[in-house]
Amino acid sequence: MIIIKHISKSIKGYLRNYHEVPPVYNEPCPLCGSNLHKHGYYKRTVLTKSKSYILRIYRWRCSNQTCRQTISILPDFLIPYRAHYTLIYESFFLRIFHKRETYQSANLKITRGYPYLIPKGTLKRWKRQCNKQLQRLTQQMLKMLLRVYPAFNVGSKVRHPNVAETLIQLILTVWKKVHPSNPYPFYGFLPWINLLIQE
Numbered sequence: 001m002i003i004i005k006h007i008s009k010s011i012k013g014y015l016r017n018y019h020e021v022p023p024v025y026n027e028p029c030p031l032c033g034s035n036l037h038k039h040g041y042y043k044r045t046v047l048t049k050s051k052s053y054i055l056r057i058y059r060w061r062c063s064n065q066t067c068r069q070t071i072s073i074l075p076d077f078l079i080p081y082r083a084h085y086t087l088i089y090e091s092f093f094l095r096i097f098h099k100r101e102t103y104q105s106a107n108l109k110i111t112r113g114y115p116y117l118i119p120k121g122t123l124k125r126w127k128r129q130c131n132k133q134l135q136r137l138t139q140q141m142l143k144m145l146l147r148v149y150p151a152f153n154v155g156s157k158v159r160h161p162n163v164a165e166t167l168i169q170l171i172l173t174v175w176k177k178v179h180p181s182n183p184y185p186f187y188g189f190l191p192w193i194n195l196l197i198q199e
């Protein structure tokens with residue numbers, strides 16, 4: 001089982017703090033409530049626009065002999081089973097769905113300053129995968145919004161017929177409710193969503 005936690009703001013911070021030692025994690029087993037003990041790590045590659053890093057993802061195991069659940073703690077800047085850093089996906093999402101850029105233009109901007117372009121086939125796959133997730137993410141955001149702001153009038157605020165735009169509007173609205181004193185970061189919100197949607 002993967003549990004996403006906000007344990008570091010960046011890859012470099014993660015490497016600095018957790019290259020040798022696991023983060024502190026004192027929660028009980030999510031399945032049976034018994035104690036967990038440390039259970040090594042696996043190596044996970046993460047790609048940024050210029051580099052690939054190898055991170056240790058630490059595991060814990062349930063001490064209850066009949067349960068034996070294993071959990072891994074994933075930093076929120078990584079999306080389960082995705083190779084790239086969240087900033088890359090965010091940039092892609094906003095450029096394709098919000099700014100309506102072409103693949104070529106999005107690609108040049110995402111990888112700005114570096115000679116490697118992301119293969120077009122990969123970008124197309126990302127778009128397909130995003131499209132599949134849009135509806136579900138929109139519902140998750142709406143649920144989250146109604147939890148923090150029960151009086152929210154969905155009909156009055158969500159006007160966009162386009163699901164991606166609706167999602168972006170919802171993310172903005174939820175962000176303002178949850179972080180009233182923090183300005184909305186046009187980039188840097190995906191780790192936050194990554195945390196929210198595991199609920």
Ligand SMILES: [Zn+2]
Nearest residue numbers: 029032062067
């Ligand atoms: Zn257990």
